[in-house]
Amino acid sequence: MAAASAALRRYLLLLAQEHLEFRLPEIASLLSLCGGQFSSQQEVRVNSPFWILSIPSEEMARGLMKRTVCAKSIFELWGHGKSAGELYASLKNYPMDKMLPYLQPDSTYKIHIHTFNKTLTQAQKIKKIDALEFLPFNGKVNLKNPEHIFWILEDYGTDPNNVPEEPCDLYFGRWIADGQRELIESYSVKKRHFIGNTSMDACLSFIMANHGRVKPNDIVYDPFVGTGGLLISSAHFGAYVCGTDIDYNTIHGLGKASRKNQKWRGPDENIRANLRQYGLEKYYLDALVSDSSRPIWRKGTLFDAIITDPPYGIREATRRTGSQKESVKSSERSTENHIIISSSYHLSDIFFDLLKFAAEYLVMGGRLVYWLPIYRPEYTEEIIPRHPCLKLISNCEQMLSSHTSRRLITMEKVKEFKDQDQNSYLLDGQYMPYKGHNSFREKYFSGVTKRIAKEEKDNQK
Amino acid sequence: MKLLTHNLLTSHVRGLQPGAGFPFHIRASEVRVRSVPFNAAFVARLLPRLHWEALLSAAESVTLPPQPPPPDDAEEEFLLRLHHVLLEVGGGGPFWGERSSFWGWEWKCLLWGGGVDPPVLGSPPLLQVEVGEGLTFPQF
Numbered sequence: 001m002a003a004a005s006a007a008l009r010r011y012l013l014l015l016a017q018e019h020l021e022f023r024l025p026e027i028a029s030l031l032s033l034c035g036g037q038f039s040s041q042q043e044v045r046v047n048s049p050f051w052i053l054s055i056p057s058e059e060m061a062r063g064l065m066k067r068t069v070c071a072k073s074i075f076e077l078w079g080h081g082k083s084a085g086e087l088y089a090s091l092k093n094y095p096m097d098k099m100l101p102y103l104q105p106d107s108t109y110k111i112h113i114h115t116f117n118k119t120l121t122q123a124q125k126i127k128k129i130d131a132l133e134f135l136p137f138n139g140k141v142n143l144k145n146p147e148h149i150f151w152i153l154e155d156y157g158t159d160p161n162n163v164p165e166e167p168c169d170l171y172f173g174r175w176i177a178d179g180q181r182e183l184i185e186s187y188s189v190k191k192r193h194f195i196g197n198t199s200m201d202a203c204l205s206f207i208m209a210n211h212g213r214v215k216p217n218d219i220v221y222d223p224f225v226g227t228g229g230l231l232i233s234s235a236h237f238g239a240y241v242c243g244t245d246i247d248y249n250t251i252h253g254l255g256k257a258s259r260k261n262q263k264w265r266g267p268d269e270n271i272r273a274n275l276r277q278y279g280l281e282k283y284y285l286d287a288l289v290s291d292s293s294r295p296i297w298r299k300g301t302l303f304d305a306i307i308t309d310p311p312y313g314i315r316e317a318t319r320r321t322g323s324q325k326e327s328v329k330s331s332e333r334s335t336e337n338h339i340i341i342s343s344s345y346h347l348s349d350i351f352f353d354l355l356k357f358a359a360e361y362l363v364m365g366g367r368l369v370y371w372l373p374i375y376r377p378e379y380t381e382e383i384i385p386r387h388p389c390l391k392l393i394s395n396c397e398q399m400l401s402s403h404t405s406r407r408l409i410t411m412e413k414v415k416e417f418k419d420q421d422q423n424s425y426l427l428d429g430q431y432m433p434y435k436g437h438n439s440f441r442e443k444y445f446s447g448v449t450k451r452i453a454k455e456e457k458d459n460q461k
Numbered sequence: 462m463k464l465l466t467h468n469l470l471t472s473h474v475r476g477l478q479p480g481a482g483f484p485f486h487i488r489a490s491e492v493r494v495r496s497v498p499f500n501a502a503f504v505a506r507l508l509p510r511l512h513w514e515a516l517l518s519a520a521e522s523v524t525l526p527p528q529p530p531p532p533d534d535a536e537e538e539f540l541l542r543l544h545h546v547l548l549e550v551g552g553g554g555p556f557w558g559e560r561s562s563f564w565g566w567e568w569k570c571l572l573w574g575g576g577v578d579p580p581v582l583g584s585p586p587l588l589q590v591e592v593g594e595g596l597t598f599p600q601f
Contacts, residue, residue: 217503240503242466282498285548286466298471298483302510 008054011061012075012173014114014153015049016181019207023070025394025410026210031055033213034063049116050155050169052077058176065177067237069206072181075151075173084131087170091135099135102174108142110149112175117156118163128152132172149175180206187232193277194269196227200309204398204408208307209233211394211410212369218304221361223354225287228271230307235275235283239304243271244290301363310350312373312406312440347373347440351385355411359389362413367393371406375443379405389415404443465507465547468516484515497548504540507547520546 015023024046028038036055043052053074055061061074078099079091102109111132113125120128129152139148151174154167187202189195200208208230214220216238222230225243235241271287290296351372358368368390374383374397384395390411399405471483 217500217506282500286462288462288466288470296470298469298512300510302469 008056009058010077011053011055011176012077012080012153012171013051013053013071014073014075015051015071017049017158019070019203019396019398020047021396021398022204022207022211022408025396026068026070026207027051027053027064029211029213029393029410030064030067031060033067033215034060036060047158048155050153050171052080062177065179067210068179069181069183069203069210071179073151073178074176075153075171076176077171077173078150079170079172081170082168083166084170087172088131088134091132091172096136102148103136103138105138107139107148108146109137109139110141110143110146111152112149113152113154115154115156115167117158117160118154118167151175183236187236187278189229192229192274194227194271194274195229198309198311199227199229202233205230205233206236208369208408209237209239211408212305212307212367214239214305214307219285219302220305220307221303222308223306223357224308224310225271226309228274228287230309231271232274232278232280234305234307235280236278238283240283240285241275242285242287244288244296246289246291295357295361297361299360301366302361304363304366305369306354306358306362306366307369308354309371310347310354312347348385355385355387355390358411359387359413360417364413364416366413368409368411368413370409372409373400373440374405374407375440376403376405378443384409387411389413389417404440463548464516464519464550467519468511468547484512484519494550497544499541499544501537501540501544504544504547508543511547516546520550 013027024044031038031053039054045051053061055064058076061076065071065074078094079087081087081090111129113120113128132152150172153171153173155169155171156163156167183206184203187206189199189202192199209220212220212234214234214237218234218239220231220234220239220241222228222241222243225231225245226247228241228243231241231243272281272284275281275284288296351370354370355368358366362368372384381395384392384407386392391414393410393412394408395410396408397405398408467485470485
């Protein structure tokens, strides 16, 4: 055990302070994707922007940063302390032979100061840099294009109303790599060619691809594909993507536009064009009109990951194709005038169909990542749908309103699907709690209408 | 729709005879060929997921009959052909069509791209061949 931990080196991870709950599953998933693992020995304070990770190699640290959208940068940690004195003592203990390669006389460097929850003046910063004189910096300072960048990072806690005089944690390290935060801007939905009413925020869709451990040459499938926003992030990471949706107009890019000031969708508003916008068209497989309650895929393991955002019936309707009987009425249906009869699709059924589908069609170790809407006052962990072939990996909450939220559920296929597993959820008596998902729409709107009524009443006073 | 997708799709109609919903019948009135960058590693990963007979008959029904490969056919050459058939040949636009019979959906292809060589797909190699990352061709 001691030998194993001695082989690991300590790295400091600087994280962005948003989507806090989603960060740990992202980093853990990415570490396992890079061949490492997230052990209980990691010194992680979940709500802090500073995590110390023990990782076997710098290469793995770089691999992690090529994917993460939750973390900003990673550093080789040279020293850490609760006070300046402790930091300096820790730096003096850091083996000189590990420092020297980066402090050579013919190299260039700069020192950067990063503070969290406090802003320092230039004079204060210079003073802190000068205090590091005892380190043998032999290279030349170059502020524009240095070979090596060293960071002093100071943590003044997370309470903006109670900022301490001195930092509670100080770190010093060598910068290694930045994460992929710039993707959030470059893939922003605002600039996207084709969007729908519920297009996923770029950051969250990258987080979903990371929770799903999407990797190059995977096949990623979205059964509620909509405008394909979730596929874009997977394609960015080199996976081939396909999707289905029951909405004929969305797949074909017809009908009313979701953008303000634009009435109808343009002739080239489709999923392929969305991928083309980002230079990812080569990863497009197909987008089909299909009903997720009736699988159209040949039996066998076909997909490496299923990443999706099922409709909750709030901003997009929940529908599935109607019964044979109903469709007979529309016998005038033809290819020119394509009408799919759809009937309402209960939320609990949507999630059951989804889990069953994932259990059957994912490769072993493949992941299902989806959003589950929650009425918060009634939430318990029991209402998360389960399947004997799928293991729950993570469950992260994003608030929607005071009484509703959605949870990003990640599950991994751990057992081969057999036909008897098909309806096994009915046997273990867990079915009843899920029925509660059906009334999510009513609860959502009951809360909203109550609030509006209350606000109106308050205004009248 | 690409022939890869065609190879993975089956009819969603319930109550069909076993095997009757697959593969979809292709009536190739028009076919579109769209160039896609070749990625040998991806095509090799697709191999175990393919239904080979269905692919051969699909390739046949949209193009010329398959020709036997030259005897010294290299692995790369095979994957390149497979890439072409799976990812570059297809009908334009998304899945559309009507249910013409109890056998499933009719698959229609659009626009035969002018001046493009029709795909030629050889028999799969009979021996196990190592492909990248330790993947092997399945025996068909």
